[in-house]
Amino acid sequence: MADQTENASHGALLGRFRSELGLTQAALATEAGLDQSRVSRVEKGEITSQAEVEKVLDALTALGSPHARGYKEFAAREWASLPPPSFFNPQRACLEIAEEALGNIEVFLADESRPWPLRRQIERHKDTLIKGATYLQKMNHNIAFIGPIGVGKSTGLSFLFDLLVPPTLASKPIDRPVLETGAGGTTICEVHVKRGPEFGISLLPLPDSDLRDLVSDFCAARWAVLKNELKESVDTPNVSREHDRAIRNMSGLTRRRSTKEGKIEYFDPVTDLVAASASEDEFRTRIFEMMNLPDRTRRELWYDSATRQHPMEWVMKTFREVNNGRLPDVSLPANIDLIIPDFGRSFGEMEISVIDTKGVDDVSVREDLDLRLKDPRTAVVFCTRFNDAPGVTTRSLLQHMQQTYSEPVNTGKVSILALPRADEARAMKDDAGDVAMDDAEGYAFKQMQVENELAGEDLAGVPMVFFNVQSDDPAPVREALFNQFNRMRSTVETRLFDLCAAADEVMKNHEAQALVAAMEEVAERLNSFLETHPTLPARERHAYTEALTTIRSVRYAATLWAATRRNGEWSGLNVVHNIGVGAAKDARQRSDRWFSSLKDYLAVMKGDEGLQLAAKTIDQMGRGAIATRTAFLEAVQRAGMEVYREPLSQSPVWGQCAGEWGAGPGFTGRVAVNLEKWFEQRADLKDKLEDITKTLWDQLVIAPMRRLVAENAPEVSPTGNVIKFPTRAA
Structure with a gap:
């Protein structure tokens, strides 16, 4: 039935079958005609006797196990x-x-x-x-939650997956989530929740260069505000709220609150540090010294029962310490893993990890989110406020999937999770203007509204669910x-x-000449199509257009300011990534008509009665074409990034762009103008990308199709000449 190395897994399954029946080992042993000790050893994987294992399986079958007989057949299969x-x-x-x-x-x-x-x-x-x-x-899959900051994403997934402290440890139900929650801007990085041997937190620290760039941004922003007496606003240069908070905690520069004459006042120690520094360089150096980075080497933290805390309470408190930079031996994380014993065991047979992505604050087409959207093992949940559904971020990313790499939106890859708050669902009205009678009816009204909106944008078919964390049962959601x-x-x-x-x-x-003849005919017709449709249509727009469009649509100037200080490659706004997206989007538009023509051509062949024997071959050609298109678009995106990455990163244009800060309103427009001039001057890069795109078209689309023609063409004759295709009847 199985070799010795497989006995442990076999035994565990037999123990599971017994437990599902509510049987004791003694009862099973009696039915199997074995000693209880032998049954125990079988379940532990210590018994290698096939005869005894089969006796246990036969006994389980007789006692009503729905799996035992099937498992016996399965285990015997070679x-x-x-x-x-x-x-x-x-x-x-x-x-x-x-x-x-x-x-x-x-x-x-x-x-x-x-x-x-x-x-x-x-x-x-x-x-x-x-x-x-x-x-x-x-059997392993990820489920990634994506949404704008402040939407309630972390709170929602905490309640959905029981990532909660016991009710007795929280004053209000809304305070129970293990993940840190708030009004947005609380989670510092991507968080993964996965199964492990014990309760713990593992983190990947931010690379040293990225950490230093981040602290430099913090120092430059504070220096500009305090030295130039700029008024704080959304356009003031600054790091994100969560990074500002962590840097202050790591350096001991948190704001302090005091009461003076009945009024609450805040003292910012950064103000004094700036005043005591002769230059921005000195200010930055002192911040690094206060952060004590060399001692921040700890990467794992594990629960110790000696703390007498509930394990989930320990996870909640420790996560907050890591997330806010409050542990003296832990650096700023690039991502955090929460390890929970038996996490997901109640979710079925799949081994599922939950991913809480960093909230979208401005630009939604980000490289980290693209990785989740393209990963074939990851399901994506777009989170949105109930009243805003489907939401700007959801729309933007659905359109990005469709326009950039032709990802269908109705295959199960994505869904929408609307997070209503109290009374929002019941405020929905039907066509007659009557309000919903209950939450369920309000959900139905909202779903119809969202489905109509998405259908109007050619995005129909995205599943939608609703979850009010304070009143809805998480199980069906x-x-x-x-x-x-x-x-x-x-x-x-x-x-x-x-x-x-x-x-x-x-x-x-295989012996039927009719099948061979049909396949040869299919090959001839496909060859005719390739002869008349060999080339990729002309470029419709430059790859960098997407980057310029994104820059001009940035909501917060501070987002673009941070990107200019990193030569355009920043997690919140990666110009090079946007160039790649633009290249893929152009390639998709250019190839649309070609693939549509091929689809129609194959449909005509499949409808030909004389080619019915080759119908499944034609179907596989269609599926192969879809695969070649995906490979082509992904390759073009990578090519766009690589062609522009080095020339753009080494260009002095970024110094010019960063220097535009402080020259008054219109910072984003001035940066876009500078970059557009640079792009237009580098015609060599446009031509290089175009040459690569055409080569990729030949290699990844045309060549595979020609191989299909060759595979189905007549065999080569002994003289080395190819037999001519049979002539079709007029």
Whole structure:
């Protein structure tokens, strides 16, 4: 049934089957005709006797286990092409079929007499099958929450996933979240919640260069305000609220409150430090000395029961200390992992990690968020206020997905979570002007409104759920969000079933001349299409246009100020990343008509009665085209970034842009003008990117299609000449 190394996992499953029936080991032993000690050793994985294991399984079956018989068959199965999946993998049946298909493919390919076009097609099916099966075998997924600051994202996911201290340790229910919450600007970095052996916090520190740049921004901002007596405003240069707070805590420069003549006053020690410094450089040096960075080397913190705190209370308090820079041996984090024993065990068979992304404060198309949107194992939840739904950030990122890399919005990858507050849902009105009778009806009104708005923007199909943390049951909301994983996996499962069917059809009909003739005809027609549609249409707009548009739309001048001080590459506004996005967006627009024409062309072929035997081959060509388009757009985005990264980062234009600060209103406009002039002067970079884009088009789109033609074309004759395509009847 299994080798010795697998006995432990087998035993754990048998123990699970027994527990699900509510049986004791003694009762199971009696039914199995074994001593209780033997059953115990089987569940511990110490018994290697297949006969005894099967007795336990037979006993479990007799006692009503819904899994025991199936598991006995599963454990006896030989897996030659794929590693065996988890017994509880929801796509196990699909993987078993894929394993059988791969075995049949190996037998087919071992016979060298098979027609060459069919062998090449089957080899391609094999590679795609293995990739899809590898995706489904893994049970780990992430669910990332994205939204603007202050929307209630951290509070919502805390209540959704029971990241709460016991009610007795909080004066109000809203104070129970382990994650730090507030009016926005509280979470300093991305936070991951995952399962682990014990309660703990692990952090990746901010790279030294990034930390020094951040402190330099803080010092430059404070120096400008205090020395030049600038009035604080949204346009005043500054770091984010959470970074300002952490730097002050790390350096011991927190504001102090006092009461004078009945009035509350705040004293800022930074004021005195600036006054005592002869220059901004000296001020910055003294800040670094006060932060004592060399001693901040601790990366992990683990719960100690000797503290007599509840573990979740310890996690909450320790997270706040790390998040606010209040621990003397911990540096500023780039991301934080909260490790919770048994986290997610009640969520089903998937191993799920929850990601609380850094709130969107200004620019929504950020590199860190793009990574989540593109990760095939991550489901994304766009969080929005109820009254604002779907929200500016949600709209912006949905449009970005659609326009930049052609990601469908209705595949389960994304959903919208609206976070209503008290009485907001009941304030919704129907078409007659009558208010909702209860929250459920208010949710229904809002959902109809959002669906109509998104449909009008060609963004229909995004699932939407609602969660009032103070009154709604989190279980059905969590289940609805987890359904994203099912939809994502079901999409891959459907592709695998289609691939298995296509491969099986080819192998069963390999001797039929009609199949070979149909595939040759498909190859001829596809070749005709490529001959008449070989090139990528002309450029529609420059890649840097996206960056300039983003810069001109920045809400807070301080965002752009921080980017100019880092040569355009900052986490809050990465100009190079935006250039890459612009390159991909242009490539998508240019290729739209080509891919649309190909789709129509394939549809016509599939509708041809004479090509019915090759229908599944045509389907796979269509799916292959989608894959080539995705690869092409991602490659163009990387190319846009790499072409401009070094020349732009080394250009003196950033000094000019940073110098525009303090010259009065219109800072963003002046920066955009300076950059636009620089971009226009670098025609060589535009031409270089265009050449690379065309090369990528040939390599990633046209070449794979030509390989499909070659695979399905007639075999080469003994003289080395290619047999001509059969002439079609008029």
